[in-house]
């Protein structure tokens with residue numbers, strides 16, 4: 001059976017790798033660019049799983065599935081590819097700031113701690129003293145308390161995606177980069193079955209098609225008359241460098257507060273981001289807001305004053321694929337087609353949800 005996957009970001013690569021373990025599948029991945037570009041290249045790779053506010057339903061199950069799979073996936077990929085994948089196992093520290101209008105915030109967190117305990121996960125509420133002891137780099141006056149989630153993780157999205165591609169390639173997946181998919185071939189779309197894709201490298205046939213093209217998904221589906229609109233949301237971030245790691249060199253969790261992540265990279269390097277910038281109505285053009293970018297850095301400095309002395313290595317930006325008027329992500333059959341699967345619109349959590357998405361798609365194809 002031939003499976004054609006369109007898109008080789010974190011999602012397409014994860015699907016290719018997961019499917020490569022199924023006997024009897026002939027898998028081709030098409031991308032107009034090299035692997036790990038677009039949204040994936042810009043991501044910080046913070047896996048907000050256990051510390052997320054999702055506690056039930058599909059949103060929680062997908063997070064739980066991904067968090068479980070990551071624990072086996074990273075060592076598996078490292079062994080197959082002999083590549084090192086930066087995977088931070090020191091957890092996430094979420095800083096709770098004073099919000100007078102949200103004075104039951106701490107109560108909500110206490111409730112989440114109880115729920116997670118009943119689900120078999122650990123979350124700790126730290127007072128300022130405990131926070132200072134564990135993370136001396138943080139100006140504790142800025143925060144009311146903190147939540148520590150030791151089982152949450154962060155992964156380098158580019159290293160992950162390249163390892164998935166290598167490992168899938170090892171298992172026989174055929175990758176074709178520099179191939180732009182133009183759409184489903186209308187002359188070969190009978191009843192509810194798509195047989196071919198039109199591409200810049202000619203027609204490509206398949207038994208199954210998986211659309212994992214992020215922001216490129218909507219134009220591909222236009223001719224199916226299914227309006228699945230994926231719109232961009234811009235994110236800007238910083239790469240900062242200190243001479244040495246902040247605080248305790250042996251304890252470098254991701255620190256997050258007021259929707260700003262401070263992500264330890266290596267040595268004294270930190271990624272800090274990201275802005276969340278929506279397009280104006282009726283347009284997909286987003287002009288990066290310099291002030292918002294600056295305010296992200298200032299927030300990080302308020303939490304970790306040492307960052308004021310950091311050298312700016314670079315800033316970058318990327319577009320998150322967000323489904324319009326429906327919840328993220330879109331993992332489903334394309335309505336009207338029995339062999340076209342959508343794995344797109346992962347918005348702010350595509351790196352987190354890549355392993356779970358791949359498992360769900362595998363189930364849809366194999367069952």
Ligand SMILES: Cc1cc2nc3c(=O)[nH]c(=O)nc-3n(C[C@H](O)[C@H](O)[C@H](O)COP(=O)(O)OP(=O)(O)OC[C@H]3O[C@@H](n4cnc5c(N)ncnc54)[C@H](O)[C@@H]3O)c2cc1C
Pocket residue numbers: 006007008009010011012030031032033034035036037038039040041042043044045046047048179180181182212213214215216217220234235236237273274317318319320321343344345346347348349350351352353
């Ligand atoms: C600044 C920023 C920070 C982020 N931080 C996090 C984070 O901390 N944690 C997290 O989980 N997520 C994060 N995200 C979100 C995450 O990056 C995305 O959800 C994820 O990368 C989506 O992956 P994807 O494979 O679906 O899309 P993409 O990475 O965009 O890949 C889509 C691929 O499809 C290809 N393509 C598109 N159209 C076509 C076509 N017609 N023909 C051929 N190929 C095509 C593109 O070339 C591209 O390679 C962040 C995003 C941004 C921008």
